[in-house]
Structure formats: structure tokens, C-alpha cells
Amino acid sequence: AQSVAQPEDQVNVAEGNPLTVKCTYSVSGNPYLFWYVQYPNRGLQFLLKYITGDNLVKGSYGFEAEFNKSQTSFHLKKPSALVSDSALYFCAVRGGNSGGYQKVTFGIGTKLQVIP
Amino acid sequence: KAGVTQTPRYLIKTRGQQVTLSCSPISGHRSVSWYQQTPGQGLQFLFEYFSETQRNKGNFPGRFSGRQFSNSRSEMNVSTLELGDSALYLCASSPQAPQETQYFGPGTRLLVL
Numbered sequence: 001a002q003s004v005a006q007p008e009d010q011v012n013v014a015e016g017n018p019l020t021v022k023c024t025y026s027v028s029g030n031p032y033l034f035w036y037v038q039y040p041n042r043g044l045q046f047l048l049k050y051i052t053g054d055n056l057v058k059g060s061y062g063f064e065a066e067f068n069k070s071q072t073s074f075h076l077k078k079p080s081a082l083v084s085d086s087a088l089y090f091c092a093v094r095g096g097n098s099g100g101y102q103k104v105t106f107g108i109g110t111k112l113q114v115i116p
Numbered sequence: 117k118a119g120v121t122q123t124p125r126y127l128i129k130t131r132g133q134q135v136t137l138s139c140s141p142i143s144g145h146r147s148v149s150w151y152q153q154t155p156g157q158g159l160q161f162l163f164e165y166f167s168e169t170q171r172n173k174g175n176f177p178g179r180f181s182g183r184q185f186s187n188s189r190s191e192m193n194v195s196t197l198e199l200g201d202s203a204l205y206l207c208a209s210s211p212q213a214p215q216e217t218q219y220f221g222p223g224t225r226l227l228v229l
Contacts, residue, residue, distance in 0.1 A: 032215045043120075043206060043220035044159075051215045092161065104149065104218065105140050105171040108158035 002027040006107035013081045014115050021076040025092030027098050027102075028048045033074040034092040035065055038109075044090060050074060061085070081114045088112075120209050128227045134195040137224045141188050141209030145182055147171070148190040149218060150182060153204040163218075165190055166212070184223035186195075202228045 003026045013019045025031060032051055036044040048059025054066045065076045074091060088109045095102035121140045129135050141148050150162040159173075161174035165184035181221035182192040188209070194201055204225050 033146060034217070036220075043222045044208075046217050046219065049215075092159075102214070103161050103164060103174065105161065106151070106159035108156070 002095050002105050004091050004105050004107035004114055006091055006110045008110050009108075010111040010113060012113045012115060013114075015083055016080050019078050019085070019112065019114070021089050021091075023074045023107060024078065025072055025074065025091070026037060026091040027093050028094040029095045030055045030092045033065075033092075034068060034104075035059065035063070035074075035076050036090045036092065036106075038088040038090065039086075047076070047089075058070075072110075083114045083116050084096065086112055086114045117145075120207055120219055122205075122207050122221040122224050125222065126225050126227075129197050130229050131199060133197050133203055134193065135197060135226060136191055136193045137205055137207075137226075139190045139192075139207030139209075139221060141190070141207075142219055145209035145212065145219070146188055146212050147210045147216075148184055148188065149208045149210075150190070150192050150211060151208065151225070152208055153177075153207045154202075159206065162192065175215065197228045199228050201224060 003022045026058045034049045035047040038044045048057050050057045058064045090109050091107040094104045123138045128135045147166045149164040151159040163182045164172040168184045180194045184190045204223045206219045206223045210216045
């Protein structure tokens with residue numbers, strides 16, 4: 001069964017500092033990996049995804065993520081945090097086996113708090 | 117393009133009642149998925165529909181059911197509501213293929229008293 005782990009319930013970072021939100025996954029076959037962000041009382045917004053190719057993926061609002069196959073990780077990063085980045089971040093994975101569609105599995109979410 | 121819409125946005129029911137939630141996907145999207153979001157549990161997958169067929173199903177009891185219509189609109193139904201069904205129910209649509217991005221609606225917040 002596929003799974004996603006976000007080991008930190010909350011990450012605190014000072015404004016202007018780099019941030020990292022961690023995600024590891026377990027899936028059969030090649031993974032499709034996603035990051036979403038949720039602001040209070042809103043639905044989820046897509047940030048970026050890894051399908052294939054370059055391990056470093058760039059997304060919306062200056063975020064990027066690095067796919068590491070050997071460590072089965074897909075950590076979200078940003079060089080300089082903004083107070084407006086404070087939100088709930090979800091990592092998700094879907095197994096990419098050909099011939100079938102696996103469900104999307106989400107992590108439990110990591111709350112990012114950027115301190116002014 | 118209009119985004120994913122969900123109705124109603126808020127709902128209050130009592131235990132034992134049933135409820136139907138509706139989702140209209142982005143125009144042209146043929147896949148619709150449903151998730152239950154609760155504090156501490158993250159997003160739990162309910163089901164995924166594609167072209168009126170259930171493509172995947174999560175680990176929820178049979179009280180939770182869904183369907184998709186020919187215009188890709190989807191409904192989910194929860195019968196015999198329990199207090200633990202109180203949650204934010206999110207709908208997401210995507211074009212077709214599994215590597216494509218899911219686009220989420222604002223959700224329906226269900227409170228069961």
C-alpha cells in the first residue's frame with residue numbers, strides 16, 4: 001500500500017530565512033508526487049509536481065522541491081520565507097504503474113508558521 | 117475557466133440523517149475525486165470517478181457512496197450520519213490521466229449534531 005509521511009506537524013521559520021517542509025513516500029512503481037497548500041477556510045491549491053525528468057521541480061510562489069529516489073523523499077523548499085507563506089502544506093503521491101490508476105494518497109499536513 | 121464548485125458550502129445535520137453533497141468539476145475535466153478532511157487525520161480518500169465509473173475507492177464504510185453523471189458532475193451521499201462524520205468534504209477534478217494535477221473545490225463543511 002502506498003503511503004506518505006510528513007514527519008513534522010509544524011515548522012517555524014523566521015521571515016527571510018530558507019524553509020524546508022519534509023515529505024517521504026512509499027509507492028509501487030514510479031511515483032507521481034505533488035505539493036499542495038491550504039490557506040484557512042480554503043480548498044487546496046496546487047504548488048508543484050514531479051512526474052519525470054529533472055529531480056528539481058520549480059513551482060508557484062517561489063517554491064521548489066527535490067525528488068530523491070534513493071531516499072524516497074520529496075522535500076519542499078523556498079530560499080526566503082514570507083509571512084504570507086504561513087499555511088498548511090500537503091504532500092501527495094500517486095503510484096504510476098501502467099495499466100491501472102492508483103488513488104492519490106495525502107500526507108497528514110505540515111503547518112508552516114513564518115515569524116516576522 | 118470556472119473552478120471546481122461544491123454545494124452546499126455548509127451543512128448541519130443530526131445523527132441518523134442522510135446528506136448529499138454536490139461537485140461540479142472544471143469544464144472538460146472527466147475525473148472527480150472526493151476526500152474527507154479532519155484535524156489530525158489529513159485528507160482521507162473516499163472515491164474517484166471517471167466517465168461515470170468508480171475508478172478507486174478508499175477505506176470508508178458502505179454508508180458513504182457516490183456517483184458521477186454524464187456531464188462529469190458528481191454527488192456523494194452519506195447515510196445514517198454519525199458524529200464522527202463531521203468534517204470538511206473536498207472534491208477535486210482533473211482532466212484524465214493519473215499524472216495530471218487535481219484542482220480542488222472550496223469544500224463542504226458538514227457538522228453532525
